[in-house]
Amino acid sequence: MSTPLERWVDESARLTKPSKIVWCDGSKAENDRLADEMLRDGTYIELNQKTRPGCYLHRSNPNDVARTEGITYICTRQKDDAGPTNNWMSPLEAKEKVRPLFDGAMKGRTMYVVPYILGPVNSPFSKVGVEITDSPYVVASMRIMSRMGQAALDRLGGSDDFVPGLHSLGDLNPDRRFVLHFPEEKLIWSVGSGYGGNALLGKKCFALRIASYMAREQGWMAEHMLILGLEDPSGKVTYMAAAFPSACGKTNLAMMVSALENSGYRVWTVGDDIAWMHIASDGSLRAINPEAGFFGVAPGTNAKTNPNVRTALQHDAIFTNVAMTATSREPWWEGINGLPQEELINWKGEAWKPGMGPAAHPNSRYTVSANQSPSISAHWEDPEGIPISAIIFGGRRARVAPLVYQSRDWQHGVFVGATMASETTAAATGAVGVTRRDPMAMIPFCGYNMGDYFRHWLEMGSRLENAPKIFHVNWFRRDRSGKLLWPGYGENVRVLKWMLDRIEERADATETPIGDVPAPGSLDLDGLAIPRESLDELLRVDPGDWTEEVAATGKFFEKFGNRLPDEIRTEHKALADRLQRSSVVTK
Ligand code: OXD
Ligand code: MN
Numbered sequence: 001m002s003t004p005l006e007r008w009v010d011e012s013a014r015l016t017k018p019s020k021i022v023w024c025d026g027s028k029a030e031n032d033r034l035a036d037e038m039l040r041d042g043t044y045i046e047l048n049q050k051t052r053p054g055c056y057l058h059r060s061n062p063n064d065v066a067r068t069e070g071i072t073y074i075c076t077r078q079k080d081d082a083g084p085t086n087n088w089m090s091p092l093e094a095k096e097k098v099r100p101l102f103d104g105a106m107k108g109r110t111m112y113v114v115p116y117i118l119g120p121v122n123s124p125f126s127k128v129g130v131e132i133t134d135s136p137y138v139v140a141s142m143r144i145m146s147r148m149g150q151a152a153l154d155r156l157g158g159s160d161d162f163v164p165g166l167h168s169l170g171d172l173n174p175d176r177r178f179v180l181h182f183p184e185e186k187l188i189w190s191v192g193s194g195y196g197g198n199a200l201l202g203k204k205c206f207a208l209r210i211a212s213y214m215a216r217e218q219g220w221m222a223e224h225m226l227i228l229g230l231e232d233p234s235g236k237v238t239y240m241a242a243a244f245p246s247a248c249g250k251t252n253l254a255m256m257v258s259a260l261e262n263s264g265y266r267v268w269t270v271g272d273d274i275a276w277m278h279i280a281s282d283g284s285l286r287a288i289n290p291e292a293g294f295f296g297v298a299p300g301t302n303a304k305t306n307p308n309v310r311t312a313l314q315h316d317a318i319f320t321n322v323a324m325t326a327t328s329r330e331p332w333w334e335g336i337n338g339l340p341q342e343e344l345i346n347w348k349g350e351a352w353k354p355g356m357g358p359a360a361h362p363n364s365r366y367t368v369s370a371n372q373s374p375s376i377s378a379h380w381e382d383p384e385g386i387p388i389s390a391i392i393f394g395g396r397r398a399r400v401a402p403l404v405y406q407s408r409d410w411q412h413g414v415f416v417g418a419t420m421a422s423e424t425t426a427a428a429t430g431a432v433g434v435t436r437r438d439p440m441a442m443i444p445f446c447g448y449n450m451g452d453y454f455r456h457w458l459e460m461g462s463r464l465e466n467a468p469k470i471f472h473v474n475w476f477r478r479d480r481s482g483k484l485l486w487p488g489y490g491e492n493v494r495v496l497k498w499m500l501d502r503i504e505e506r507a508d509a510t511e512t513p514i515g516d517v518p519a520p521g522s523l524d525l526d527g528l529a530i531p532r533e534s535l536d537e538l539l540r541v542d543p544g545d546w547t548e549e550v551a552a553t554g555k556f557f558e559k560f561g562n563r564l565p566d567e568i569r570t571e572h573k574a575l576a577d578r579l580q581r582s583s584v585v586t587k
Contacts, residue, residue, distance in 0.1 A: 004160035018111035026149015054316035067197035083449030105168040115152035118290035123383040144293040165201030183213035208445035225275040226254035233264025242392035246427030251296040258493040268377035283465025286385035300335040312372040323359035333360035362426035395422030401474035403538040405515035410461035413470025415571035451563025513578035
């Protein structure tokens with residue numbers, strides 16, 4: 001008797017017609033074998049094995065370097081269930097359109113069966129997925145990003161409780177590229193792309209799009225959030241989860257070396273991109289990181305912005321679309337540490353000269369195991385997860401949003417998350433630097449109607465006995481000349497410390513129409529030379545800007561029609577009223 005997994009593998013092989021099928025066990029020997037094959041056929045380029053053992057460079061097709069939201073679909077039976085922020089096709093139409101692209105797609109290629117666990121191996125909250133792919137780069141990446149191989153097969157046994165994901169590189173033609181999600185049957189199809197967010201199906205496709213749908217059905221949350229622990233001088237660790245849109249510094253924040261380390265404040269990493277959160281029996285919210293590695297943006301990463309990842313990247317890492325120094329074969333990217341001492345080969349494999357544009361692609365990436373970071377928390381694999389005391393929303397905004405503010409309560413916090421906006425980055429194809437609405441940083445990742453998603457957040461709050469406090473941050477506010485006002489990176493710990501002090505009821509706040517900002521003197525600025533005017537500007541809530549913001553969010557909410565919860569409308573109206581009254585009172 002064959003198992004459900006074997007039957008699906010057979011069916012997929014009949015469709016894609018590979019010359020060989022390999023079941024992956026996740027072992028080092030298997031990974032070494034794949035690396036040798038990829039070095040031979042040029043999928044991998046060897047980096048300096050003396051200074052960086054086990055590190056390789058992969059150059060993707062230049063037309064395939066970022067997530068492609070335009071061809072990413074949520075295929076529910078009813079269009080309204082996908083909602084106004086997702087592309088939609090009916091499951092029938094989607095399969096009819098895309099099945100021919102899989103037909104014979106693996107001819108002459110190897111089909112890899114990649115079983116994986118999202119979450120710690122022994123956690124009751126973890127889930128099994130199986131990806132079928134014809135890309136050995138995907139296999140090697142999945143081995144870093146998830147608990148891949150035998151452990152997943154052992155957990156699955158003969159059960160049908162897994163999310164199948166069928167992936168083929170196809171012919172890498174953007175016109176024949178599709179990333180399809182069938183949340184009602186918990187199935188993923190991806191064809192025509194080898195880029196991480198489109199092709200590592202455990203990441204955005206399962207851990208966010210399919211998982212967010214499951215989470216609503218089952219009463220938990222799958223969020224685009226980092227998880228960190230802030231240790232105080234007594235050694236107590238308080239955990240926080242933070243949602244920022246792609247390429248807005250989640251990895252750097254989660255792995256931060258604190259500027260207040262000498263005063264006893266330290267940051268520990270639990271996860272850098274995705275959080276699965278459940279209500280525990282004591283009514284608290286507990287989170288696990290479904291991933292096992294980091295798929296981080298390389299440009300801008302250096303000894304100041306993320307010293308921990310520099311250490312992590314010394315061995316066993318995959319670099320994608322970075323540049324390489326020609327003689328010493330070291331990975332290189334803009335913002336790494338000034339200009340290199342030697343010739344560079346750019347991300348396309350060409351000899352690079354200044355004036356040719358960036359040597360590394362702006363969305364070039366590193367893939368590395370989380371446990372290679374010196375900042376990894378001792379509790380990052382706790383099966384029950386860690387308790388979350390704060391939820392942080394944030395975006396990249398040159399104006400409008402202050403450095404930090406605290407929501408009035410959970411319902412207002414959900415509204416703050418629902419009104420998030422950020423300037424777009426290179427993590428997805430399309431224009432960069434355009435402000436777009438991105439509620440909870442989930443616009444590209446919510447597997448269902450976001451009106452229902454806001455309702456789910458509200459319902460979760462009503463079930464939480466000890467709900468986390470909700471904050472909003474903006475590290476990216478600029479002065480009139482366009483200069484960033486806040487130094488960011490390790491200094492961001494000062495804002496986290498203020499949050500901790502608010503949770504512990506030690507810090508004062510000034511009430512504003514949008515929420516509570518730090519009262520004068522409550523933000524620890526010891527040892528940081530920041531002009532008084534910069535601080536005032538960073539915390540300023542401009543009634544004119546916010547009145548425009550209220551109009552923009554009102555327009556955005558109209559899209560959801562009657563799927564928008566009344567509570568969100570109530571909060572929207574209350575903010576408009578407070579702005580009109582606009583008096584500032586110190587608590
Ligand atoms: C990512 C993204 O890669 O959000 O994490 O695009
Ligand atoms: Mn992300």
